[in-house]
Amino acid sequence: MSPTSKLAPPHAAPVSGPADVDPGDYYRSICHVPEPPHTGTKKKKIYGSAEPRICTPPLRPLTPETTLGYDVIEFAENVLHLKLYPWQKVLLCRMLELLPDGTLRFRTVVVLIARQNGKSTLSQVLALWFMIVWGWPLVMGTAQDLETAEEVWQGAVDLVEEDDELSKILKRVVKVNGKKALEITDGATEKTKARYKVKAANRRAGRGFTGNLIMLDELREHQNWEAWGAITKTTMAQAEALILALSNAGDLTSIVLRYLRKMAHEAIGDPDGICEEIGASGPTALDLNELTDDDEELDEDELAEFEQDEDTLGLFEWSTAPGMDERDRQGWAQANPSLNWNPGFTERTIAAACRTDPEWVFRTEVLCQWSEGTLTGPFPPGSWDKGKNEAEKLPDGSLRMGEEHRIVTDVVVGLDQSHDRSMTYVAFAGHRADGVAQVEIVAARHGSDWVKDYLMDDKRRDRIRSVAGQSKGAPISPLMVTLAEDVKFTIPVVEWSGSDLTAGWADTYDSVRDCTVRHNPQPVLDVAAATAVLKVFSAGASIPDHRASPAEVAPLMAFTAAKWLLGRKEVVPPPPPPAPEAVRTADVDSSTDNWAQQGF
Incomplete structure (x- = not known):
């Protein structure tokens, strides 16, 4: 495949079959998800699960005609010379599913996965594919910590600069702090074809830009709706766009991630029974009012622009099932799909963390399980929620x-x-x-x-x-x-x-x-x-x-x-004193004489 070719949307067959349709044999074979190899040792290795434990099911079998994932896998292997892990291939096929008209099914994709499993590589592959092959003009990478977004961006820059073919379409790399950008050309002229920029995740993220692919790292850190609202607005003018949020599990403060995860779980039948317990709600006018261009508060129609459409939301979650013992190695495989596929990421590594980390640090960071946060905070557990009005x-x-x-x-x-x-x-x-x-x-x-x-x-x-x-x-x-x-x-x-x-x-x-x-x-x-x-x-x-x-x-x-x-009891000031009564001048003179006679 030429790195500058433009892939036309493939013709797709009509939708058929139930919502939980099997992904298909071709999908399993192309993604190379074999049985874990035998090592010849007494103890069989446990390999990370390529399939997410919880996910939005495909509408039909995932073939090269129904998903762009296969093309991205080919691009990664043949153009970028990267060997993807099985879970990365599975995710690409699932998240880039197409509708019958050839457009992307999902406009917002949330990926939940434990740390150190290869999220950055996946982001770099997607960014370069959408720029070089699909021709989207603007890719934007964001993170609550700008340094995190810049590290992912730098990895993409290295892939382009270090490849003889890709370097031919490189226009320039801007490394000025706050303005970092990777720009590529169409290969035939010096005209800029696409840019990859990085921004901090805040209320100014994306201001003045119209983005196509927006990548948010560690969405769990979004403790208000400002960055999400600002970034969402950058894609509103695009017929096709994709917001990709990659994160570990969050806690009570992760209000954006909690809302999106709840919506996705609810749409697929609440497999973990979290929806009634979470009771999460989307952004309100109070949360998003500062994102408007005037001083008027958002009305219901304007607010609806920021609400998530569950039909265009996809969730792909690698996490340990609720109730599993933290030492259960099958649970480790559920949350860590790179386990033992990456030679440096072994069961021994996880076992060391299990022994030394506090339980909920381990469960959140390694098992990708959510902390309810009800035992923290200044009030007795559960008391704040008891005083909450129900909508x-x-x-x-x-x-x-x-x-x-x-x-x-x-x-x-x-x-x-x-x-x-x-x-x-x-x-x-x-x-x-x-x-x-x-x-x-x-x-x-x-x-x-x-x-x-x-x-x-x-x-x-x-x-x-x-x-x-x-x-x-x-x-x-x-x-x-x-x-x-x-x-x-x-x-x-x-x-x-x-x-x-x-x-x-x-x-x-x-x-x-x-x-x-x-x-x-x-x-x-x-x-x-x-x-x-x-x-x-x-x-x-x-x-x-x-x-x-x-x-x-x-x-x-x-x-x-x-x-x-x-x-507070309001302090009422005492009434003013009454006005003095009028007296005759003669009486005043007489009184003055009396005081004088007494020596005053």
Whole structure:
């Protein structure tokens, strides 16, 4: 195959057979998944499973007419001179399945697999194939840690530069920090045919670009929807695009990965029984509002653009089955498909980690099992979820909060900022129709210049009684001083500092423990409540610690400020003294004379 050839979409046969159709004999033979070879030793080696334990099933047998995977395998072996592992071949055939019209079946692919199994090589092969063979003009690699994305990119650069044929179509390699790019030509001219760029996974990822293949490494690290929302928008204008997310198992803070995994598990019958337990929800207007180009909040139609379509979502999960003993070597093979296929990745390597790692470090990193995270965080296990309102499901499948879960009284406001002052969170606290206290995060945006106008807006000003945020020694403190001194800001600013801070946290802790405060399901708040680390003072009082916590705790601090303000007894100033009664001048003169006579 010529590295510059353009593969036309193959003609595909009509769809037939059930959803769980067998992949086909040809698929098994081309992917070379033999029986593990006998070594002649007393103990038979255990080889990693080429097939994912859980996956979105194909619509029909996977042949060269129904998937692009075979072409990518041929490209890897004959052009890049790479020997792929069986699991990599299986994944390529499954994830690049075609619809009858020759277009890709999946627009979003999530691959869950334990560490050190060869995800980077797979990403490099896909990036170069889509650039060189399929002709997609922009490939973008991202990771929460930019260095990780750059390492994968560098591997692709090396494959091109070190090959005599591929180097002929290399236009240039940009190695300037923050602008790294690999550019190739069409082979006949110097015109750029395709680029491979790298970006950090944040709300600015992909701004100004229209991407075709977007590769996200370690999606488990996405603790909010900003990067996912920004990256998703880069593919909206493309008739064909693919978002590939590769990751190890996550935990309670991995809100994007949890949502996508739950949707995929639900679509294939919930094989591990996780869907009811997770109760994950997609991004809300609060999560994505900063990705819009104006100051208006997202409406339902705009929000729907970010929701995942389960028909175009594919999941391929190599993980140890729930309930298996951590020492069970068959479970090791389920989560580590490169086991013993890679000569340096042996059972002895995994056994050493099993002996030395804490159980859930081993289960997450090596067995690709999810940590529920319910035993961590500042509240008694399960208490935060008990206070969470349950959304009602509408006939169209969307969720909304019922009227009984709405604040109907006037509200007080709690404010807080992230430790780097990049985000400001606004919480409202009030009472529902049943008299129960409720606190909600109602806004979360970058910076703080918008807070005054937001609170003073005619739509909400009349309902707001007062506002509080940590008055001293916190990222939010300068804003609280500014609001207090602003004569045009007519909402009373209540000082919250000293012992009131720890008293406020104690009140929040007690209210959550005793289920006397309600809150809506909001990932930005739920993650903070599940992971906050407390700063304990010498007297035993405590408060969430911005810097020590693994996820941002500012939403929880805004919640706490609002809850404290709601329960605070308002100090009513005494009435002014009555005006003095009018007296006659003669009486005043007489009184003055009397005081003079007494020596005063």
